[in-house]
Amino acid sequence: MDLELRHLRIVRAVADAGSVSKAASLLGLAQPALTAQLKRIERVLGGALFERDRHGARPTRLGELVLDRARVLLPAAKELQDEAVRFAHTPSPGFRIGATNGPILGGLVDRLAAERKVSTYTSWSTHELNSMVELGRLDYVLTGACGDSGTPTGTLIWEMISLDPVFCLVGEDHPVAKEKEVELADLAGEQWAVTPGDGCFADCFAMACARAGFTPGTIYETDVPTCAHLAQVGRAVVLCQATHQAAQGLVMVPLAGAPLRWRQLLGRHPTAPEAAWVVGQAKQAHMDAVRRSPVYYDWLVRNPGYGTAP
Template sequence: MELEVRHLRALCAIADTGSLHKAARQLGVSQPSLTTQLRRIEHALGAELFARARGGCRPTPLGLAVLSRARPLVAQMAALVIETRAAAACPDGALLRVGSTASRALASWLRKLRQRLPGTDITLHMDVSANALLRALAAGQLDVAFVHEVEGCPLRVPEGLERHVLVEREPQFVSMALDHPAASSPVVDLADLAGDRWMVDPTVDGEWDGLRRVLDEAGIDPPILHADYHTATSLIVAGEAVAPCQPTSGPRDDMAIRPLLGDPLGVRLLLYGRPGFPAGPAVHAELVAAYREAALRARAYRQWLRCHGSPLIKAA
C-alpha cells in the first residue's frame, strides 16, 4: 500500500478531532470505513499511529512524527487547489501569490494588501519550510515569500531573489503551562527549564539545530519531543512540554509566554521577492505595518521592545 494525500488528510483529521467518529464526519465518510483505512495505513507502516481509548484517539510517538511530516504536505495540496482555482477564475486580472511561514502578522498583512491593491487576486501558500518557499519563489510559483531564518542556520537562497530585512533579530520566547514554576517570573532562565521536556518541530528549517545549539551552550540536556506545534499545544497547556515560540504569540488564557534570559534564541525575518516585481514596495510596506501591530499587541513582547528601545515602539 502506498500512502496518498487522502491518507495523510485522514491522519490529520483524526489527530485534530481526537476521535474516529468526529474525523469521519469531518471527512464525509463512515466511521467503519475510516477505521479500516487507518488499520491499512498502520499495517503499511508497521506500527500503531494512534492509541485508542474510551476517551478517543491520541497519536503515539511515531504518530506525532508522521503527523509532523503529513501536515505540510496536506497544506501544500490544499494551497495548490485554491491557487489553481483562483488563477482559473481570474485569468486576465492582477494576481499576487504570497508565500509565508507561520506568523501572527499574516492575517493583518493580507487584509492590508487587499485594501492597498483592490482588484488584485491574492493567494496564500503556507509552508513550515522557508527553503521550500524560496525554491517556489525562484521557480516562478510565488511572487513574494515572508520567511524567518534561525540564527546560526542560514537559509539556502536561490540566486536572483531580492531581499528585504523586516527584523534583523527577533528574540524567541518560550511557552509553558500557566502553573509552571518558571511562569511566575517575567523573564525565564534556561536553567529553570532543564528538567522539562522540550518540544520542537524538526520540519521547520533550522529550528532543531538552533535549539540544540542554545541548549548545548547552556550546558543542559533536556528530553526532546519532536512534533509539530499544532499537535503539541495541548501538551504544553497540560504541562507535559515547553517550547520556543514567536514573541508575537498570545495572549492566551491557558498558556504562559515568557522571554528567555539573555535572549539566546533568535531569528531574522525576511521578505524575498522577484526583482522588479511591481507590487514589491506596497507588499513590503504593508508587512512592516502588520508586524508592528502584532508586536505591540503581545504584552510580553511589547514590554521587551520598550526595554530594548526598539524602533517599533518609537514608531508607534
C-alpha cells in the same frame, strides 16, 4: 547539429505512420526531404532508428529508446507551452504569497487585501516556497531564519522584516508562568515542543542548551494546536516567536539574554509587483503584532535592538 524537439516529432511521426512516405504526407513534406532529415537525425544519435523495406518502417532498438523518450518529452513540452501562454494572457491575480508558520501573515494579508486581490499558500518547507517564487508561481514568500544564519541563497531578493527573540510558552500553572523572564538553564529538566521547519533552528536550540549546561530532553515537532495542548497539560515547554498570541490557559515567558533569535524575512521574485509597498506593509503588520503582545512590548523597552527592522 543538436537534437531538437522537431526532430523527435519527425521520429514519432514515422513510427506512428509506419512508413517514411506516409509520415511525409502527414507532415506536409516531400519524401526525399524527410528522408534526408531522418538520416541527419540518425547521424546525431549514432545509429539507424528504423528498419525500412517495402513493408514500411519499423523501429530498431535504438529507435524504440528514442521513441520512449519522445513520448515523454513532447507532451511535457506542449504542456509547458500551453501553460506559458495561459500565464502570459491571464490578468495579474494580485499578490501571491507563500508562507511558513508565522505570526504576521494574517496581518499582512489583511493589509494587502484592502487594495488588491491576495492568494496564499502555506508550507512547512522554506525550500519548497523559495522554489515556487523562483519559478514564478508565487510573488512573495514570508519565512524566517535563525538570527545568526545567513540569508537564503538563490535568485530571490530578500528584506529583513524583523529580528525577534524566541520566548517560551507554558501553562498558566507552570512554576515559571509568573516570572518576568526565565533562564534557559532553569528549564533543563523540561520536555520541549516546536513547530517543524527545514532550517537550522534545531541545531541552534541544541547549541543554546549546551551553552546553558544541559542537553534538551524530548523535543516534539508538531503543529501549533498540538504544541499549545502539550503546554496546557504541562507535557512540554513550547518555543515560540515573541509575537505569538498566547491562547487561554497559556503564558508566554521571555528567555533571559535572548539565547535564541529569529529573523522574519520577506523574499520576492525580481518581477514581484509593488515591492517597496509590500515590504512596508509587512513591517507594519509586524509592528501591529508587537502591539498586540504586552509581554513582548514590555521586553522591547528593556532590550533595544530587536523588533521591526528600520
